[in-house]
Amino acid sequence: MKTLSVLVVNLAICLSVFSQTDNAVLLEAENFQNKGGWVVDQQFMDLMGSSYLMAHGMGVPVEDAKTTVEFPSTGEYNVYVRTFNWTSPWFEGQGPGRFQLMVDGKNTGPVLGTTGTQWMWQQVGKVRILNKKTTVSLHDLSGFNGRVDAIYFTTENTPPPNELKALGKFRKKQLGIPTKPEKTRKFGLVVVGGGVAGTTAAISAARLGLQVALIQDRPVLGGNNSSEVRVHLGGRIKVEPFPALGDVVKEIGPSRGGNAQPAEYYEDEKKMDMVLAEENISLFTNYRAFEVKTKGSRVTRVYARHIETSEEIAFLAPLFADCTGDGTIGFLAGADFAMGRESRDEFGETTAPKKADKLTMGSSVQWYSVEENDPVFFPVFQYGVEFNEKNTEQVTMGEWTWETGMNFDQIYDFERIRDYGLLVVYSNWSFLKNFSPVKNEYKNRKLEWVAYIAGKRESRRLMGDHILTEQDVTDYMVYLDASAPTTWTIDLHYPDPKNTEHFPGMEFKSIAVHKKIHPYPIPYRCLYSRNVDNLFMAGRNISVTHVALGTIRVMRTTGMMGEVVGMAASVAAKHSTTPRGVYEEHLGELKALMEKGVGKYNAENMQNYNEGSTLGPKE
Structure with a gap:
């Protein structure tokens, strides 16, 4: 029987649009029944406590978002909206994200979204509710990214708290969400992050017999290679010493290249169809992992919350893979990590700065x-x-x-x-x-x-038993646990000097500085945490220095990492061992899988674009 795939939980949305008590109603904007032209933005849930609705009209007002609310009683309510002026870091006046709150088609009064330097509850005023069953709408006035987290109607004069911890408790109480998830799902491997690396990791492990949960906090897969971001794949597949690596990347990757192209270039449906075709994968789109439980040096469970309904699920497994890009699961589990640029002396890298700093690629x-x-x-x-x-x-x-x-x-x-x-x-x-x-x-x-x-491009990098450095790659230091090949140049970005002249400290353009390499096999020890025993990683958050990140971060390369992680997870499960145990005791078995690959459809490689420039194979 095919494993159930969880996509958008429309039923849950219909059942939990709002909460009410005897004297108050809390509406989560992202949970509106009809979102109109407003979009759900979950990128900053960890920072501001929730996902939210945003009027992303690119200068053209978007269609109203609407929902139907049943109030506990008619009468007069004080109304608060959680919002702010998103241009406030650069502009002191009224911001552009203008919108109004409508109740039963009538304007409640002030224009919102134009003030406030941070997320906060802003008082709308008093509203008289004439009918218990009432329509509440968000009416965009500008199309310039006005945003709404939640709306609160109360007969009291006190707004909800602004402090995140207190606000979180308030939300759960108002929405009737249990303190801990009531739903628990068990798997052989839990993969968090549905970009290219996470998708290939899930497919690879599933094809080798593991029951896999793939958790993705957007409605589509592919991450930067999806129609939401529109970055094309980079690097090469089918490269020695394991030319079978990349077979899954070949199956899910778009046939056309190009950045910032029309949505169809990125073939979201191909990635989705490939995952849904795997009976051993349970797909949880629109769920964001937000908490990790550990026992000793192991992750025991990951909690994820639906970005619209706030439903929470606990995921249990003996093995986890952090493919979030930000190293979120590793960070929450206490994994060692690095961020920013190391000094030249720390690893002896000639490209590194003399002094360590916090600069990242943008x-x-x-x-x-x-x-x-x-x-x-x-x-x-x-x-x-x-x-x-x-x-x-x-x-x-x-x-x-x-x-x-x-x-x-x-x-x-x-x-x-x-x-x-x-x-x-x-x-x-x-x-x-x-x-x-x-x-x-x-x-x-x-x-x-x-x-x-x-x-x-860059944030946290989780430290493994090996930290890949610039000289590993440039000196062609091939290790016993060589795995997925990186074929891209060491490609590091810096602020564009011309842009700096006009916008010092406020640059928005970059340049790329390339250093050519030979195709280089990344050590498997870079793909698991050195201090969280059952945590793999694949993607731009693996164990590398800032300089080495410049070569491994392109998505055909990260996709091959995902394939290796899926293979290693199957070996670890078979022998009831850890990711490190695969290296120490079963490396030959992993190599045999990398030589064979997990391709399923014998697809022709149509991805002859953006393969990068290297010096060719090492003599």
């Missing part, structure tokens, strides 16, 4: 425009970052080079980083459309797509 908000037959209006957008004839980017699209946040923390400052990406795209486009000397060249151009899910 995140990209990609975008593109299209030419229409008639003039297209775009509002004036000026919110704290000045664009003029000298500093504007006269372009019609922005891909990987539009990169923000290198000087900020890619975990704790991530909402600000993403928002700055949106800010500069809109500001630059507004100048081109409204003020530029060449504005006639842009008069018929429409801003067609801007990512609101940011494409992140």
Whole structure:
């Protein structure tokens, strides 16, 4: 029997739209029955306590989000909305994310989303509820990313708490969510993160007989290679010493390349279909892992919360794989990790800076425009970052080079980083459309797509029994546990000096500095934690230095890592051992699997794009 795949839990959404007590009603915006043109943004749940709805209209107001509420009684209620002005880090005035709260089609009063420097409960005023069954709507006024976490109606004069821990307890009480998840699922392997690495890890392990849970906090798979972010695959597959590695990447990967292209280029349905075809995979989309339980040096369970319904599930397994990119599961489990750049002396890397620092590669908000037959209006957008004839980017699209946040923390400052990406795209486009000397060249151009899910390159790196360094790769130090090959250059990003001239400390463009390599097999010991005994990792969060990350982070390479992790998990399960135990006692068995591969469909390799430049095989 095919294992049940959990996609969007529509029934749960219908059953838990809101909560009510004798004198109050709490509405979670992300749980509205009809979201209209508003989008669910879960990227910052760990920072602000919840996912939220956002009016991502790229300057055009979006359709209202609506839900039906049954109030405990008619009468007068005080109303509070949790929101803020997302441009406040750069602009002191009224922000652009304007919206109104509507009750039974009537405006409740003030324009919201224009004030506040952080997420907070803002008082709307008093509203008279005339019918117990009432429609509540969010009415967007600008299309410029107004955002709503929750709405609270109360007969009291006290808003909910703002402090995250207290707010979390308040939510659970109001929504009737148990303190600990009532649903528990057991698996042979739990993979957290449904990017390319997590997807291939799940498929590989499932094909080798493990019962696998794949947890992904978005409705689609692929991560940066999905239609939500739109970064094409990079690197090569079918490379010595294990040319069978990459067979799964070949099966799930899009046949067309290109960054910031139309959605169909990224073939979300192919990845989804490949996962759903595997009877041993239970897929949990729209669930975000938020807590880890450990016993000694082992993970015992992971808790995940649905990003719309707030339903929580506990996942139990003897083995876990952190494919989150941010190393979230490892971090929560107490795994050793690094972040930022190591000093040159720490590992003897010639490319490393003299002194260690917190600089990371940044995140990209990609975008593109299209030419229409008639003039297209775009509002004036000026919110704290000045664009003029000298500093504007006269372009019609922005891909990987539009990169923000290198000087900020890619975990704790991530909402600000993403928002700055949106800010500069809109500001630059507004100048081109409204003020530029060449504005006639842009008069018929429409801003067609801007990512609101940011494409992140670097954050935490979980430390394994081996830390891959620059000289491992450049000196071709092949270890006994050689596994997935990296074929990309050592490709490190830095703020674009030209952009720095115009926007010092506020850069949004990057340059790439490449150092060519020979195709290099990554040691398997980089793919499991050195101090959390049952934790694998695959993706950009594996055990490497900042410099070595420059070569292993492209997605065909991370996908092959996922295949290796799935194979290693099957060996570990077979022998009731740990990831380290596979290296110490069963490495030959793992190598045999890497030689054979887990390809299933004998698919032709159609991915002859963005393979990268290297010096060729080592002589």
